[in-house]
Amino acid sequence: MLSRVANSIYWLSRYLERLDSIARFINVNYFLMLEKGEATDGKTQWDPLIYASGDHKDFFQRYKKADEKNVIKFLSFDKTNPNSILSCVEAARENARTVREIIPTEQWQTINDLYHFIKDESKKKKHSNLQDFYKKIKDYNNQTIGLTLNSQLRNQAWHFLRLAKLLERADKTARLLDVKYFSLLPNLSYVDSPYDAIEWGAVLKSVNAFQMYRQTYHRVSYENVSDFLINNQYFPRSICYCVSEASKSLAEIISIIGINVEASKYMDDLETMIKSKDTKSILREGLHEFVDAFQVKLNELDEAIYNSFFALKI
Amino acid sequence: MNFDEYLTEEFYDELFESDGKARNFVVPLVNKINSLSKRELNRKKFAAESALKQQGITFSVYGDKDGIEKIFPFDIIPRVIPGKEWYQIEKGLQQRIKALNCFIHDVYNDKQIFKDKIVPEELIYSSSCYLPQCEGLKPPKNIWIHITGTDLVRDKEGNFYVLEDNLRCPSGVSYVLENRSILKKTFPDLFQAMKVKRVSNYPDQLYETLRHLAPENNENPNIIVLSPGIYNSAYFEHAYLAQEMGVTLAQGSDLTVINDEVMLRTTKGFEKVDVIYRRIDDDFLDPSVFNPESLLGVRGLMQAYMKGNIALANAPGTGIADDKAIYAYVPQIIKYYLDEEAIIPNVPTYLCENKEDREYVLDNIKDLVVKAVDQSGGYGMLIGPKSKKKEREEFKEKIKADPRSYIAQPTLALSRSPTIVEDSIEGRHVDLRPYILYADDIFVSPGGLTRVALVKGSLVVNSSQGGGSKDTWILEEDYS
Incomplete structure (x- = not known):
């Protein structure tokens, strides 16, 4: 196997896993917000997500507060954050594209679909149903894992x-x-x-x-x-x-x-x-x-x- | 949306007679489309486009920072050619490729054709496509042009002509295969009903063609596809062909030359390569021999090649026969090497280098198509009837300054084929690029890429200039 291809496969896989983790973290925080209501006056902490991502320095340089809107933007759709979901899916797809002759065709297609799905959402002015959005990302990711599991x-x-x-x-x-x-x-x-x-x-x-x-x-x-x-x-x-x-x-x-x-x-x-x-x-x-x-x-x-x-x- | 109001106007139409009747071999297709509601037809069109997007058969719009990607436009109404007509095309292309291969070999070796004064020698040495580095080169089995894609057009009467030979790295064959796989879902029942020849074995044929280049005692040659990388507009095709053949897709940076052997950098270390299907131009192949700025090629590749340690498809130097001034001599070239008349004629060509031709071109530029001899892809050309006065004056100046670099041809009224345009079906101009593989035999893949100029009245079918494509159906026999 070409060294370059091995490198691309390695990073393709890491980026997919990374964006999947971010989607999970955010979605669970949503649910947490619904569940713990009384104990915290309905306030959910969003800053732990920033710390979990490891990019808190970058975040606080560009955003004033770690509220829901900012955290979601930074982690999901901020192109200047190299570890946002959008950046990860772009990198994953770019790597997948360079190895598309190696990975199962359906896997490439799924990653490509996922890219368009995230890209389309990122362009919206208002995000109306983000919980579904994050869930769908998990579904896509499970699909790519299933495809490799069954055919690679x-x-x-x-x-x-x-x-x-x-x-x-x-x-x-x-x-x-x-x-x-x-x-x-x-x-x-x-x-x-x-x-x-x-x-x-x-x-x-x-x-x-x-x-x-x-x-x-x-x-x-x-x-x-x-x-x-x-x-x-x-x-x-x-x-x-x-x-x-x-x-x-x-x-x-x-x-x-x-x-x-x-x-x-x-x-x-x-x-x-x-x-x-x-x-x-x-x-x-x-x-x-x-x-x-x-x-x-x-x-x-x-x-x-x-x-x-x-x-x-x- | 159906064919009820379809007009062929004054053009030769691929599917309809001039009186508006469907040609007998396409009746099942026309009936099928007529039986669909507008909604159903639109749904089929949408499904086809979604499939293209899903497969990532897209190109980026340069200069768009949001990275907007578009699919190559695809029209779901196929272009159909009856078997009998195809047989002539097949014969004609085999003849032409055979003769051109003899010609290229002769140019770089014995030069007999110059001695016999069939083609003027100066024409060769003044061509930007001539490579002195290839003098004396004898590629394996003397085959130079393994993979080619000849552009054909029809005129008003429906006669086929060769427009360009494309002997270097013609692209588009992946679209032939993808278009077919999409149309099989769009009109599944028509394929058997109309006995459409299959194209799906192209990757196998390509693999055999490349294998044919490896030394015969090598049971398991290492064959690779060499691509400029993901930013090249044909990258999808490179990846697709590598995948279909199950061979490595490499970029220049994956290769290195050690002791005149070409090696891949793998996780195991270096691995010897035997055959390269290269999809980069001659000029970029080896910075130590050609363009020193090239980052796409491999330093030392040419020396390894000249020593016979690696085979290349196509051989370097084949562009010489793509020069549009040489093109004008192809009928004589066929006659000279094969003692046969050309089966598919050339488009009449004026060489601006010849005084008489030049004067005719300058006087009649408004009716002619002027082309730079060393360009392709619809670049460097002027379509007289569609041009502005200023553009014509510019071209006249260019011709006078450097006549060797320009040819002119009459503007052909290219044939048209029905195409879905927004809410109706209208005729649009088409050409045809069949793909030819040269190994022991010369194999012409049945069909090829039909390119269609989507802009009303436009004659330019190139994808870089607003062209789209269609599936091309070759029928086993005339349908009647």
């Missing part, structure tokens, strides 16, 4: 798609945990209150985890939610699951290529970091510190993947 050869392309998606997902789950943890800290009195349960419930919903969580733990508490999202080895969005599956795909790529690469060392580091600690000790030592360290390692791995596969020098 289990070759390098498949494993690069998978590797990228899982790493992006692990990153988003980590950020979400971090932000939620922080936004709850100032109100320690909330801990384990009904309001707390609603908030953590929203966290779970935003990663489509609530139902599966209930089957595992029944009661909502922040230790259990953290454990579920960090260390549950069966939940497909937990950090632990994403990392160990990403590691399998990397190993497959290496075995197809037949050459060992530096990326595998960084992957091992990441896996060791996750597997060597249980949730209790992570929480004791500080969730934020853990997430920080995790992201540093993730970035190192990302760079190593670039050097190992995409940057072939003569």
Whole structure:
């Protein structure tokens, strides 16, 4: 497989996952607004979404306040934000276009449809039904995943798609945990209150985890939610699951290529970091510190993947 | 919306006789369309356009910062050619391609045709399409023009003429295949009823043509398509053909030359390439030999090619036979190499370089089409009857300053074919570009791209100038 193509597939997959996460986060915040009414006088916090995206510096340089309108604009339709849904879908489509001969035709068409769908909404002066809009994005994304699942050869392309998606997902789950943890800290009195349960419930919903969580733990508490999202080895969005599956795909790529690469060392580091600690000790030592360290390692791995596969020098 | 009020006017019409009766071989098609309500026909048109948009068969409007994309206009009423007529076209194209290939080989090798004074030698060396780097080149099996797309037009009487040969990188074949897959959904029942020849095996034929170029002992040659990249207007086609053949689609930056072998940069390291179907022009192929500014090509490619380590389709240098001044000699070229009369005639051509011709052109420019010899795509031309006085004066000056660079032809009353235009069906001018593959045999894909000038009265069918396309149906036999 061409290095350039592998690179495009990797980023195609990351951008799709990224925009999917943003759509989920926003949609869940909407529901939260409807549910928690009394406890907060109907005011929903929108700033945690900005922190979860990691682009808060950029946001506050250009917007005065993190209210619903600004946050939605910044995260969904702001072309100057490289991580907005609109920017992500443009980048995903551009990458898909350069590899359209590799990915299943229907997958290209779905990504192309998704692009037009988002582009059309972004041009509207008034967004009348955004909840449907975000839901539709999730549907499209599930469709693209289904298409590759059912028709892509289990070759390098498949494993690069998978590797990228899982790493992006692990990153988003980590950020979400971090932000939620922080936004709850100032109100320690909330801990384990009904309001707390609603908030953590929203966290779970935003990663489509609530139902599966209930089957595992029944009661909502922040230790259990953290454990579920960090260390549950069966939940497909937990950090632990994403990392160990990403590691399998990397190993497959290496075995197809037949050459060992530096990326595998960084992957091992990441896996060791996750597997060597249980949730209790992570929480004791500080969730934020853990997430920080995790992201540093993730970035190192990302760079190593670039050097190992995409940057072939003569 | 139906054919009840359809007028052929003074033109040859592809589907209707001059008395307004449908040609007998298109009766099922005409009946079908007449049986549809306006709403149904519009729905079919809309469905076809949505399919094109979904597949991303679009082009960007340059200079539009919102990145507005448009689909290439497509008309759902096919153009139909009966089998008997097609047979003559097929024979004529095979003859022409064979002769042109002999000619190109001769130009860069023995130069017999100059010695026999059939084509003036100066015409070659004064052409911007002549490549001195190709002197003495003997491409595999002596085939130079593997993939071509000849432009044909009909005149008022319905006779076919060759307008341009397009021996370099003609595009459009992907639209032939896509248009067909769309029309199969639009009029599914007509294909069997009218016995339309299939076009879907083109990618297989193309693959075999490229494979034919690899050394015979190579069981599994590495074949690639080389594209300028996603910003090229034909990128969709490059990706489409690579996908259909299941071969790698590469850009210049994916390739490098090591020890005169062309290599792909892959995740596994470097991988040797055997055959390149290149969709970039000669001038950009190799910055060390041609245009030094080129970022699209591969440094060292030509040396690898001259050593026989890589095959290229088409060979470099074939543009020489595309020069419109050389075009004028093709009937003599056919006669010289094959000892046959041309089956499909040329459009009469005035070479401005010849004094007599030039004077005629300058005096009659208002009735003629003037073309720059080394351009295509509808660029660099003047259509006399549609031109303004100022434009004609400009062209006259250009001709006087550089007569070798211009030819002129009479303005043909191109044939028309019924086309949906807003709320009615009207005649619009069309041409035809069949695609020809040259391997052991010369294969002419049945049909080709029918381009249609959507602007009323316009004779320019190029997509860059407001043209659209139609599916082209070649019938197994005359339908009657």
